[in-house]
Amino acid sequence: MTSILELVDVSVRYGVGCERCAPADGPARCPVCGSVWACRGLSFDVGPGEVMGIVGESGSGKSTALACANLDLVPLAGRIRLLGEEVTGIGGARRRELRAEALGIVYQTPAQGLDLDLTAGGNVVSRMLAAGVRGYEALRRRASELVQATELPLARMDAVTSTFSGGMQQRVQVARALATRPPILLLDEPTSGLDVSVQARLLDLLRRIQLETQVAMLIVSHDLGVIRMLADRLLVMRQGRIVERGLTDQLLNDPRHPYTQLLVSSQLC
Amino acid sequence: MLQVIGLRKRYVRHLLSGRVERVLRGVDLEVAAGECLVVTGPSGSGKSTLLRCIYRQAIPDSGSILLGPPGDSIDLAAASEREVLERRRTTVGLVTQFLDVVPRIGAADLVAQAGCSAEEAWRLLDRVGLPGDLHDVPPATFSGGQRQLLNLARALARPRPLLLLDEATASLDPSRRQAVLRMLEEKKHAGTALLAVFHDVPTAGVVDRVVTMREGRIAA
Numbered sequence: 001m002t003s004i005l006e007l008v009d010v011s012v013r014y015g016v017g018c019e020r021c022a023p024a025d026g027p028a029r030c031p032v033c034g035s036v037w038a039c040r041g042l043s044f045d046v047g048p049g050e051v052m053g054i055v056g057e058s059g060s061g062k063s064t065a066l067a068c069a070n071l072d073l074v075p076l077a078g079r080i081r082l083l084g085e086e087v088t089g090i091g092g093a094r095r096r097e098l099r100a101e102a103l104g105i106v107y108q109t110p111a112q113g114l115d116l117d118l119t120a121g122g123n124v125v126s127r128m129l130a131a132g133v134r135g136y137e138a139l140r141r142r143a144s145e146l147v148q149a150t151e152l153p154l155a156r157m158d159a160v161t162s163t164f165s166g167g168m169q170q171r172v173q174v175a176r177a178l179a180t181r182p183p184i185l186l187l188d189e190p191t192s193g194l195d196v197s198v199q200a201r202l203l204d205l206l207r208r209i210q211l212e213t214q215v216a217m218l219i220v221s222h223d224l225g226v227i228r229m230l231a232d233r234l235l236v237m238r239q240g241r242i243v244e245r246g247l248t249d250q251l252l253n254d255p256r257h258p259y260t261q262l263l264v265s266s267q268l269c
Numbered sequence: 270m271l272q273v274i275g276l277r278k279r280y281v282r283h284l285l286s287g288r289v290e291r292v293l294r295g296v297d298l299e300v301a302a303g304e305c306l307v308v309t310g311p312s313g314s315g316k317s318t319l320l321r322c323i324y325r326q327a328i329p330d331s332g333s334i335l336l337g338p339p340g341d342s343i344d345l346a347a348a349s350e351r352e353v354l355e356r357r358r359t360t361v362g363l364v365t366q367f368l369d370v371v372p373r374i375g376a377a378d379l380v381a382q383a384g385c386s387a388e389e390a391w392r393l394l395d396r397v398g399l400p401g402d403l404h405d406v407p408p409a410t411f412s413g414g415q416r417q418l419l420n421l422a423r424a425l426a427r428p429r430p431l432l433l434l435d436e437a438t439a440s441l442d443p444s445r446r447q448a449v450l451r452m453l454e455e456k457k458h459a460g461t462a463l464l465a466v467f468h469d470v471p472t473a474g475v476v477d478r479v480v481t482m483r484e485g486r487i488a489a
Contacts, residue, residue: 047351204373211382229371233350247325247350249369254327258283265284 002084003045004184004216005069010078012039012064012240017076028061028239038064039075040240046184049214053231053248055221055263061240062220066188069218070105071095083183100131104177104215108189110169113176116162120152120172123161124179131180146175151205167198171205178209187219191226203229224267228252236260270431270462271300271323272342276332278318292318293329294485298464302338302430305453305463305475310482316466319482320433322346323464324363325353336360336431358384362424364437368416372409376419379408384427393422396452398445413440421449425456432456434465450475 013022015035022030022037029036038061046052054062067073068080074089081087082102090098107113114123124143133139147157150171156164161172170190177185190206191199207230210217221227227234227248234251236244236259244257255261278293292315300306308316321327323334325345334345336356345353370379376399380390394404397418403411408419417440424432434453438446454475457463463475470479481488 200373204371207371232354246328247353250326250328253321254280256281256328261283 003047003081004050004083005218006045006079006081007065007068008043008079008081010039010042010065010068010075010080011037012061012068012073013037013076028059037240039068042068042078042240042242044235044242044245046216046218048183049216050233051210051217051219051231053219053221053227053234054237055224055227055234056237057222059239060237062237063188064240065237066105066186066218066220070103070186071099096130100127101180102182103184103186104180104182105186106170106173106177106188106190108192110161110166110173113173114161114169116160116169118161119158120147120161120164120175121157123172123176127176127179133180142179143175146179149178149209150175151201165198167194167202170194170202174202174205174209178213178215181213182215184216184218187217187221189221190219191221192223199226206230224252224263236263270302270304270337271298271464272333272335272339273298273319273323274333274335276319276322276329276334276346278315278322278327278329292485293322293332296332296482296485296487298480298487300431300462300464302462303457303460305457305465305477307470307476307479308464308466308482309468309470309479310488312468314482315485316482317435320363320435320464320466324357324361324433326363358427360429361431361433362429363433363435364417364420364424365435366413366417366420366437366439368408368411368420370408370419370423373407375405376408376411376422377404379419380422380426383423390422390426393425394418397422397425398448414442414445417441418445418449425452428461430460431462431464434463436466436468439468 013035016033017035018033020032021035022040042065054065056062068075079088082098121143124146125139128139147154152168152171161169191202219230231248234248235242238259244260251260252264255264274297276293276296279289279291282288296319310316318327322329329346332346335342336345337343377390377394380393381387391404399415399418408416421437438449450471453463457475
């Protein structure tokens with residue numbers, strides 16, 4: 001099976017680094033030069049139709065891992081492959097192409113993923129235009145398809161996104177991310193900041209879309225409930241490293257690393 | 270169909286200053302296709318952990334879990350995550366007392382998601398005895414027994430050669446329990462291997478053999 005996304009031994013450092021930096025078992029922040037090692041030797045892959053979760057506390061490196069996957073960041077060391085293609089450090093037109101066609105991303109805050117001054121339809125269409133889709137009819141048809149699939153009121157398709165509620169804006173992000181039918185969707189804390197009933201609706205939507213389209217997902221969250229509902233497999237990150245990995249239900253039932261045990265025991269319900 | 274050899278499992282509680290519980294201390298058992306083996310024993314003797322290890326919801330420390338016909342089996346104790354997921358789809362099902370599905374999706378849809386058509390899902394829910402007016406209701410408000418019936422229907426949604434049952438009838442009234450046991454018996458006669466944990470072992474019908482666990486071992 002060819003992986004959709006593969007990270008091999010990826011390390012990311014914020015800061016200049018020094019020769020005393022980041023021994024394998026040291027702290028993520030270098031006591032000498034102050035650099036932060038957000039990812040250290042990170043390796044995992046996501047296959048077609050698979051849902052992989054990453055949990056960990058704030059600062060554990062999970063969002064940095066996602067940024068590498070989205071080709072936003074070039075790792076200091078290691079390799080990234082997308083659909084079998086070596087994409088580490090790739091730039092220019094090919095990077096734009098891959099981001100438009102092979103990757104879809106949903107950020108924690110809608111302002112990161114959307115142009116809030118555009119309409120819902122406009123946000124969806126602009127992504128299709130970036131991927132080279134042309135023709136008013138085709139664009140309009142796909143945009144309304146997506147608006148319906150993400151349970152947004154069709155009547156609001158031409159309303160400016162800044163007038164939407166937080167939950168609706170997240171759904172516009174999902175619609176935009178899916179517009180070009182990418183084989184993988186990256187989700188960075190997609191439900192935090194939403195109230196619980198809106199959170200539940202968004203999770204149900206993501207699950208339904210996954211079942212229907214078999215899109216692969218890489219989902220980063222600090223909420224084990226979100227992960228349990230969506231992910232088949234799970235990575236637990238701490239201080240830039242993967243401390244435990246396994247099937248989601250196995251990690252929740254039989255956490256073996258002290259940090260995973262703490263996470264599972266800290267869950268509210 | 271299933272051969273468990275020398276299975277050991279301990280839990281290390283890091284939050285309790287590393288306290289160690291030895292839950293399985295060398296378990297051996299075998300279940301053939303079309304056979305029902307019942308495991309019984311006092312609470313805490315390791316019965317559920319045994320089933321969890323076989324379903325790979327827990328990782329054993331040592332031993333093997335050979336699934337499949339002799340000569341063409343896979344060791345679930347050492348299998349990769351993807352191999353385990355694949356076997357869960359095709360070969361081994363687990364029925365527990367707990368609800369581990371999205372509580373906001375209708376019961377029949379949950380059954381269909383487990384691998385059958387919508388019509389088949391309604392038929393299965395009828396057969397396990399879930400009242401018809403609950404078929405399209407999300408299970409958040411279901412009673413313990415109704416949840417068990419739903420779990421059972423999900424496990425039966427596609428044919429799997431091995432079913433693991435963890436107190437799968439514990440919350441059912443006597444007549445529903447009898448109906449479920451009859452269904453399991455039919456499955457068994459059709460060739461499904463059953464490994465079932467019961468506190469209260471059914472006296473007749475589906476059961477072929479009974480073993481008792483004590484302190485992490487098969488005692489008899």
